[in-house]
Amino acid sequence: ALKISRNTVKKYLHLITVNGWRQDELLGMEEGNLEGLFSRPEESTPDRYCQLDELLPSYEKELKRVGVNRWVLWGEYMFPSLENHTTISLEKYTTLMQG
Structure with missing residues (x-):
């Protein structure tokens, strides 16, 4: 084995x-x-955490809006270039997520 x-x-x-x-x-x-x-190059975790830490207050506000959930915010965080495009269907988004 x-x-x-x-x-x-x-x-x-x-x-x-x-x-x-x-x-x-x-x-x-x-x-x-x-x-x-x-192996993948190691990403600097402190930078990533700092970036996320800056976004958390706005995410907290966004979660109070209708239609916004953690899945939506996670997608915006992981794929920031998609924010500038028109809304895509959940099916297409899921396909993108699965690679």
Whole structure:
């Protein structure tokens, strides 16, 4: 057993295919270099928390409005570029969310 999530294996296989990496290249690499290829760059959490902290007072006000819920606000937070577009259907939004 690999002791690794099946989804993680799928992600790695996808990255290998998309990037055109060859098996012999990968097997010849040092572990640190492999980790660099397959891991996401770390995002600075303090910046993210500061950004969210600034938004929370306005979110609190927005939640009191009819038709606004945490799902809507989360979508605006995660996909800020969609705010400037016309309202999209929940079905289309859900499709975007699922990737």
